[in-house]
Amino acid sequence: xxFTFAPEYVALRKMLREFAEEEVRPLAKTIDREHRVPHExxxxxxxxxxxGVPFPIEYGGMGAxxxxxxxxxxxxxxxxxxxxxxxxxxxxxxxxxxxxxxxQAQKDKYLRPLASxxxxxxxxxxxxxxxxxxxxIRTRAVREGDSYFIDGxxxxxxxxxxxxxxxxxxxxxxxxxxxxxVTSFIVETTWExxxxxxxxxxxxxxxxxxxxxxxxxxxxxxxxxxxxTGLGFVTFMKTLDLGRVSLGAACLGGAQxxxxxxxxxxxxxxxxxxxxxxxxxxxxxxxxxxxxxxALRSLVYRTAxxxxxxxxxxxxxxxCKLYGSEVASRxxxxxxxxxxxxxxxxxxxxxxxxxxARIAEIxxxxxxxxxxxxxxxxxREIGVRVRP
Amino acid sequence: xxxxxxxxxxxxxxxxxxxxxxxxxxxxxxEWITNPADLCALEAALMLKDKLGAEVVVLSGGxxxxxxxxxxxxxxxxxxxxxxxxxxxxxxxxxxxxxxxAKAVDKLGNVDLVLCxxxxxxxxxxxxxxxxxxxxxxxxxLDALDVSVADGRARAIKPNGKxxxxxxxxxxxxxxxxAGANQPRYPHGGRIMQSYREYQLEAWTAADLGLSExxxxxxxxxxxxxxxxxxxxxxxxxxxxxxxRLLKRNRII
Numbered sequence: 205x206x207f208t209f210a211p212e213y214v215a216l217r218k219m220l221r222e223f224a225e226e227e228v229r230p231l232a233k234t235i236d237r238e239h240r241v242p243h244e245x246x247x248x249x250x251x252x253x254x255x256g257v258p259f260p261i262e263y264g265g266m267g268a269x270x271x272x273x274x275x276x277x278x279x280x281x282x283x284x285x286x287x288x289x290x291x292x293x294x295x296x297x298x299x300x301x302x303x304x305x306x307x308q309a310q311k312d313k314y315l316r317p318l319a320s321x322x323x324x325x326x327x328x329x330x331x332x333x334x335x336x337x338x339x340x341i342r343t344r345a346v347r348e349g350d351s352y353f354i355d356g357x358x359x360x361x362x363x364x365x366x367x368x369x370x371x372x373x374x375x376x377x378x379x380x381x382x383x384x385x386v387t388s389f390i391v392e393t394t395w396e397x398x399x400x401x402x403x404x405x406x407x408x409x410x411x412x413x414x415x416x417x418x419x420x421x422x423x424x425x426x427x428x429x430x431x432x433t434g435l436g437f438v439t440f441m442k443t444l445d446l447g448r449v450s451l452g453a454a455c456l457g458g459a460q461x462x463x464x465x466x467x468x469x470x471x472x473x474x475x476x477x478x479x480x481x482x483x484x485x486x487x488x489x490x491x492x493x494x495x496x497x498x499a500l501r502s503l504v505y506r507t508a509x510x511x512x513x514x515x516x517x518x519x520x521x522x523x524c525k526l527y528g529s530e531v532a533s534r535x536x537x538x539x540x541x542x543x544x545x546x547x548x549x550x551x552x553x554x555x556x557x558x559x560x561a562r563i564a565e566i567x568x569x570x571x572x573x574x575x576x577x578x579x580x581x582x583x584r585e586i587g588v589r590v591r592p
Numbered sequence: 593x594x595x596x597x598x599x600x601x602x603x604x605x606x607x608x609x610x611x612x613x614x615x616x617x618x619x620x621x622x623e624w625i626t627n628p629a630d631l632c633a634l635e636a637a638l639m640l641k642d643k644l645g646a647e648v649v650v651l652s653g654g655x656x657x658x659x660x661x662x663x664x665x666x667x668x669x670x671x672x673x674x675x676x677x678x679x680x681x682x683x684x685x686x687x688x689x690x691x692x693x694a695k696a697v698d699k700l701g702n703v704d705l706v707l708c709x710x711x712x713x714x715x716x717x718x719x720x721x722x723x724x725x726x727x728x729x730x731x732x733x734l735d736a737l738d739v740s741v742a743d744g745r746a747r748a749i750k751p752n753g754k755x756x757x758x759x760x761x762x763x764x765x766x767x768x769x770x771a772g773a774n775q776p777r778y779p780h781g782g783r784i785m786q787s788y789r790e791y792q793l794e795a796w797t798a799a800d801l802g803l804s805e806x807x808x809x810x811x812x813x814x815x816x817x818x819x820x821x822x823x824x825x826x827x828x829x830x831x832x833x834x835x836x837r838l839l840k841r842n843r844i845i
Contacts, residue, residue, distance in 0.1 A: 222778070
């Protein structure tokens with residue numbers, strides 16, 4: 205058993221750390237305040253392969269697998285949760301769906317510009333009446349000759365306003381519903397009938413854009429069906445499974461940054477004649493955060509290894525998302541406490557981190573859904589079906 | 593055009609602190625980075641490659657870990673990376689390092705331009721560049737901020753105390769590049785992965801370079817180390833007005 209990273213991963217992390225510190229960190233506060241997407245980071249990132257980390261080099265990616273992808277998400281998550289969210293939605297779910305289930309022609313046409321960062325992807329599942337319960341999907345795709353016409357709308361779509369290519373889940377056979385009647389489509393946002401609806405005004409990750417997407421008699425050619433007709437749900441679930449691992453990695457980065465900031469402050473802040481780092485109350489918080497971060501790190505990178513070595517990983521991926529988001533929230537909350545009133549100031553990055561952390565317990569499947577996934581996998585091992 | 597860039601690794605200064613009073617160095621983490629000025633020399637070479645087309649060959653001595661610096665240089669866009677690696681090279685001073693590099697440049701053949709950092713972050717010697725130019729018998733320009741090539745000549749811009757001066761030399765020539773002369777590019781992540789998984793580093797030994805043991809005898813004798821005196825505290829000014837007054841009095845503005 206060897207827990208060290210191969211030298212290429214060490215070198216990759218070094219480069220990504222530098223990129224994150226030099227290019228991403230300086231914008232973190234601004235994009236939060238201005239509620240805008242850092243397009244300049246996409247542009248610079250495209251040059252180093254940032255927008256295609258797990259995808260093969262022949263598609264313009266880095267060829268760094270899930271392990272490399274997690275390293276990137278950790279390093280970006282360490283300095284800016286918004287940027288990590290933008291990139292995560294682009295790579296981890298938007299482009300990933302095409303990478304996992306796309307035909308060769310679809311990969312050539314769509315994955316290539318996505319992996320190289322020329323185009324941005326989004327992933328559209330959630331609707332007003334469907335999110336965790338995908339069976340409630342109302343968006344309809346009706347076949348006419350060799351085309352489908354999509355009508356309906358999606359909400360809370362990360363990258364919605366900036367995406368060029370969107371994977372969309374729609375009902376093709378209402379009689380079959382989620383079991384064989386839902387199909388996924390690759391949609392170009394320049395097509396007629398595609399509209400960006402209301403933009404969300406969010407509490408956190410304000411440097412990422414989230415919106416409603418509206419499809420009004422949107423014509424999609426048959427060759428843009430992603431995966432098999434009627435099995436769109438399978439494509440989407442596979443994609444979401446993978447996205448959970450890297451989301452855990454981004455949470456790991458956020459938690460680590462909070463711990464480092466809290467320790468620096470504990471060293472600098474003097475009360476009662478000594479640095480507060482000397483107080484046991486502070487030391488206990490630091491020790492507790494450090495333990496959880498270490499456990500999360502092991503979980504994330506072991507799961508990434510399972511993905512890269514083609515082992516089943518659904519349960520562990522759900523654990524990465526569930527545990528990762530909760531560790532990040534706890535760590536950042538304690539780190540803010542160590543900062544005292546300073547941490548409550550909008551001038552301090554820990555205040556932003558605190559707001560940014562909350563969403564990870566909700567999106568990409570709520571933590572309640574993650575628990576269902578984990579429990580059902582656990583019970584399946586003893587032959588019991590507990591899926592809702 | 594063939595450009596050679598000589599690089600070396602130094603300890604990341606962010607990984608240790610120097611306590612002058614206790615005369616001790618405290619290591620928090622021992623991490624090696626490419627000497628910043630050498631990275632600027634590499635960037636200058638890659639800019640020439642982008643503009644005019646060139647083969648960029650990177651050379652480095654040092655133990656096995658120098659492989660990381662060489663792979664990094666390849667990932668940034670160099671065409672070849674050669675590790676000058678031999679037990680007999682250990683303990684080389686600036687004189688010997690220049691001699692080894694000169695042999696490597698000879699062995700490569702048809703080299704038009706050698707670029708290297710003006711100074712290493714650790715020793716601050718700045719002697720390898722000039723010594724290498726001497727060993728090759730080539731003209732040299734030191735501490736350049738910008739290097740361009742046209743009509744078989746290299747043109748370098750460097751500070752001269754008051755402002756800047758442009759110098760031209762015939763090729764082949766050696767130019768040392770100052771740290772901060774440019775903004776080194778990031779390596780592409782895909783190239784980083786390939787640099788370890790696919791790219792084969794070349795390695796040249798003393799025998800490959802035809803160097804005998806006598807030729808590797810250092811000139812310098814290391815007699816120990818001492819710490820420079822603690823830096824005196826500067827003058828603390830109370831207001832910007834005072835700063836302006838001081839600058840005017842010293843005829844700086």
